[in-house]
Amino acid sequence: MRRFIVAACAALVVTGGLAACGSTTNGGAGTGGAGSAANCTKSKLASQLHTAGKLTVATDNPVYPPWFIHNSPTNGKGYESAVAYAIGKQLGFGKSDVTWVKEPFDSSFAAGPKDFDFDINEVSVTPQRAQAVTFSNSYYPVQQAIVARKGTPIVTKHSPAQLKNYLYGDQLGSTGLAFITSKIQPTQQPKVFDTLAQAAASLEAGRIDALITDTPTAQFMASSQLKHAVLVAQFPTVGEHYGLVFEKDNPLVTCVNKAIGELQSNGTLSSLQKKYLGIYLKFPTIQP
């Protein structure tokens, strides 16, 4: 359907109707929250969906707790799986109407056409990313946390000045890496890996002093994935949050934002956070 709109635009350009076409496209995405309840039903959304009648949701593979349980997005368990189904329900999609596709983290927020309606994969919203894709409103506010080897200096010595002296490692393109370079500003270049698992392996081998990632992931790494790691502390949130990723200017975001707003006000999001993410409040918060 979207291809048809592009073709129509092209035709309009030829006949000198560029302005009309441009304003139509912008109008759809720009007026966040303007969609009335009547516009956000399954049938009204049909023209905006990747596959008619289905809500196509993407995430990476494999996926980890507490965001997904048993590497299975379709079971409705884990925070992100539950949120995706809750949004679907809010828009009138039953559980069977939600289909999942696999999308690697890196390519999920690259510019270009997308094979999904939205991607839910702990993608932090940044202004740069927002130039390439369209983000929904927040479905989870994020804090960053330090993971280190048990018994290493950083576990006890992590004043802002001391933090600068450690060797960090992190995943390419992660907000943890951005936090390291922009907030901590260490004296040594950090090591930059293609995956968080590689950074973790490097940590386990004692090749880096610490890695920084969002508190939920850090907690899971320290408690389950890594034998010798500990979550040292977390940093105050810098306004970072996770958003759903849409193809740039996909008008569907309007109704999805509306659904997120409803889930926020009716307490669904906070109860899902308590259910799946409640353990993260206990860690001390320190200054970078």
Add this chain to the structure above:
Amino acid sequence: MDANSSWAPGQPAGAFTATGRGPRLFSGGGGTQAKVVSTVSTIVVLGALAAVFLLAPGARAVEHEFFSPPHLWHSFIGNPGQGYYSVGAAIWLNIRMFLVAEVLILALALFVALIRQSAAPMLFPIRILATIYVDFFRGVPLILVIFAFGFGVPALRLPFVSTQPDVVYGVAALVLSYSAYVSEVYRAGLNSVHFSQVSAARSLGLSHATSLRYVVLPQAVRNIIPPLLNDFISLQKDTALVGTLGVIEANKAAGIYSETVFNFSSFTVAAILFLILTIPLARFTDRLIERDRRRRLALGAP
């Protein structure tokens, strides 16, 4: 003791002489007409390619994503405060890795090739080991070798061995993998020297080692310089794989930029830098091939 060419001087060389680059396919004669035809066809082909690129529906987007001048510049010079590092500075690491690896590969590969070529019964177990080595490292993808070294060796927590910088593991993996290939190139070179050369050298009273050193190797190496340099051009680019160990080399620096700023122009910068490295070597290889061809055909200096 030079290997004789089948093209003796004075023999009509036909299409060989026209361009000085050996037999050409699709040769259509020379002269003004040829120049006109080649100019027109070049313009048509390049024009068509440019048209495809410039008139594509996404041409503007691609131009912005890959060829944006400010992004090209920013990624080249870097800005750690903004979370990305200079691609231009990072290429130095690739160059250093390449230079060190190249020397080690030349030595190790020759050693392996000589073992595999040796006939001494006493060396049989080492020959077997050398064969296994070549089979193994040619068969396993380089990136896995780099992984195994970069993550596996430090995880062993051995003194000294496990505490080296990541580039050391990366270069070690490059050397082991490429030496397996290059040893086969050496072997091809050694095999290309006719056995009568050795017989002649030995009959002159040269020892086995001396005839190898002064008769066989010089001829063998001259024959394999093009494929050898071909492998080194490939090696220059494969230094980028060491980035998987967390090392910020050019490709990794470009990746960090694109993930931070959401623009791929940094990869264009890395590509240009790699081209600047490899093209001179490629042209140099062409010159060596041409020089060798002329010498063998006795066509005189180019």
